[in-house]
Amino acid sequence: MNGTITHQFGRAFTGQGEKNIYTDLINEARKVYFIKSPPTFKLSELFRQVGYHYVKRGYDIEWFYDPLHEDTIEATFVRGNRILFIQAAHPISFEPKYYGSTHHVISFYEAYDESKLREHGGFLREKTLHSEQWLAKALETLTNAKKLHDDWEVPYVKGMDWEGFDAQAKTLFDETFTTLKFNKTPNRSHRLMGTLTPQGAKDHFASLTKGVKRRIFIKGYPGGGKSTLMKGFAEKAESVGLDTQWGWCGLDCNSIDYVWLPELQTILFDSTAPHEYEPERSGDEIYDVRKFRDLNEEDQKLVDGIVTRYKEEILHATEYLQVYCTDDETIRETLDACVNNYKWAEIEDDLFRKIDNSSIYK
Structure with a gap:
């Protein structure tokens, strides 16, 4: 097999x-x-x-x-x-x-072939320096986007019903772990959920979860506690001896986008843009935390302005990555011709x- x-x-x-x-x-x-x-x-x-x-x-x-x-x-x-x-x-x-x-x-x-490398050496150096400039511009723009995303979170954080949020989380934890206790040291592994590419945001959610029996799709807002919930879920799993896999966010290095428990065949997943998915098979369920925060008109107007600027920064970063990608492709193809x-x-x-x-x- x-x-x-x-x-x-x-x-x-x-x-x-x-x-x-x-x-x-x-x-x-x-x-x-x-x-x-x-x-x-x-x-x-x-x-x-x-x-x-x-x-x-x-x-x-x-x-x-x-x-x-x-x-x-x-x-x-x-x-x-x-x-x-x-x-x-x-x-x-x-x-x-x-x-x-x-x-x-x-x-x-x-x-x-050393002679071929010397023949293309000047061109490769020039192209490499050019590509590094575009990568730097892309990363600088993504830093700006991250700052805007932080601003996006503020209106949601300040008005969240955290007591209701915690009560719902406790119910999830209780029904998942019940009286489980394994007499072993848990293993923690790390992966990436996705990233920005020259074609836009991409992820491998379908491949990652193709054999997972229970998929929990978290629906929430920026700053709505999704990453904190998943970290707590993972730590609770580890406390009873379960192995965990932490899937880190492709925009914010300190945030996670999923937690997978292989022994329970369960994944808790941030199902919001740019990786928004909906249940489609038996074992899928929605975990909704949007109900713990409603924006007033003033806050909504503020958020709408931030979102517009955030999307513009992501678009610019994507364009810079496209130029960097083209240069990088040329460099690799030139070097491959020297093999x-x-x-x-x-x-x-x-x-x-x-x-x-x-x-x-x-």
Whole structure:
């Protein structure tokens, strides 16, 4: 029987800069293969083939995608035996800590033709400097958007019926956990719900929840306590010994968009824009906290003005990411043209031999 494939983002462009969960993933893994090379599209196909290699042997895997380039994979994580294959070069850079034991390096640098690199060196430098300027503009604009989102929350926070909110939360906690108690130390993992891309806001909610029996869709307003509720839900789950997965927000690094409890097959999910979904199958339910706050006319007018400016900033950030993406694509394609494909294939074959000859399946 084949394993399953779950699609995820490993990085996000947020109001606090670029965020990734790869450090958490490295810590979660039992064994890590750090795959090093210049910026390239070629590693994506390698990660895809590595994933299929394990899926055909019955392992569940996760693919982590580049937020700039659709269908470009940056890492493959094998869940069952916690093996991670990760691109450890631009635009993410990681160094192994445990040489000779659980961390291994596979380098593709020697597969590049030095004469071709020198031929394109000046162009690549100029294009890289240009791309970095557009990325900086995108991140600066997202910082402005985050500040506006904070302002958006204020009118809702000040008028919330927090007693009613807490009472409803207690009911949810009681019916979910009842008398559960597991005699084990819970594991906490970290993922990203989604991110802003050159095509707009994207997420992998459908892939993440395809096998989840109970999906709880939270409906609320900014500042309405959704993230606080989910953190409390996760902490309660951990207090009774349940494993948790925290899905972090793609705009605010301190906020979460979902909590998944794999042992209960339950996910609590922030189902508001830009990732707004509705129940569509058995086991889906709505958890509505909008009823705990109604805006008066003055506050509504204030919110409407903030929302308009917020959407404008997100639109500008998306446009800047589009320019950055175009530059980055050119850089990768130029470098890929400098590859000695025979040498590249030899290094790939050596990686698969290492996989097959190790105790990786045990």
